[in-house]
Amino acid sequence: MAINKIKYIRKLKKEIILEKDNPNKKFITNYKDIKKYFKYFNKILFKDKLNNFNDIKIRKINCSGQCVENTSYYKGTSFFVLELKPIYKNKLEFLNTLAHEMLHLWQMTIRHDNGTHNRLFFSFKSKFKKLNLSLSY
Numbered sequence: 681m682a683i684n685k686i687k688y689i690r691k692l693k694k695e696i697i698l699e700k701d702n703p704n705k706k707f708i709t710n711y712k713d714i715k716k717y718f719k720y721f722n723k724i725l726f727k728d729k730l731n732n733f734n735d736i737k738i739r740k741i742n743c744s745g746q747c748v749e750n751t752s753y754y755k756g757t758s759f760f761v762l763e764l765k766p767i768y769k770n771k772l773e774f775l776n777t778l779a780h781e782m783l784h785l786w787q788m789t790i791r792h793d794n795g796t797h798n799r800l801f802f803s804f805k806s807k808f809k810k811l812n813l814s815l816s817y
Contacts, residue, residue: 685723685724688720688723688724689724689810689811692720692724692811693810693811693812696772696775696811696812696813697812699770699771699772699775700772700812702770702771703769703770703772704770705770705771706767706768706769706770707767707768707769707770707771707773707774708766708767709738709764709765709766709767709768709774710738711736711738713774714736714762714764714778717775717778717779718732718733718778718782721778721779721782722782724807724811725779725782725783725804725807725808725811726782726786726790729786729790730782730785730786730789730790731789733747733760733761733762733785734759734760734761735759735760735761735762736761736762736763736764737761737762737763737764738763738764738765738766739763739765739766740765740766741763741764741765744764744765744768744773744776744777744780745762745763745764745765745777745778745780745781746762746763746781747760747761747762747763747781747782747784747785747788747795748760748761748762748763749788749795760785760788760789762778762781762785764777764778764781765777775813776813776814776815779808779811779813779815780815780816783801783804783815784801787800787801797817801815802815
């Protein structure tokens with residue numbers, strides 16, 4: 681494991697542990713943090729193989745977040761949209777949600793899976809745990 685990756689992991693784990701100490705501080709979703717943590721998680725969890733989402737939307741939704749695949753049958757292409765809530769209970773909930781949706785993106789784009797909560801999805805549980813994140817439905 682490269683020294684750079686070890687530093688990345690240590691830095692991210694420290695940030696996540698600090699967020700566990702602030703469970704009541706609301707987090708306002710912003711593009712800067714989405715891009716920052718996407719980069720961290722991509723490097724650590726997905727070995728830099730994940731492409732960015734084609735679009736990111738921050739809007740009121742009835743779930744924590746979602747990775748939506750839009751297909752253009754005319755062009756024969758797919759593009760992926762990340763949808764996140766504008767406000768989370770705390771930053772840790774935001775980080776768990778972002779990593780969770782990135783995993784769905786990885787399933788669909790890298791492994792050409794259907795993107796459901798299946799065995800492939802939950803095979804990342806130990807990787808999430810190493811970063812003090814939780815992987816659930």
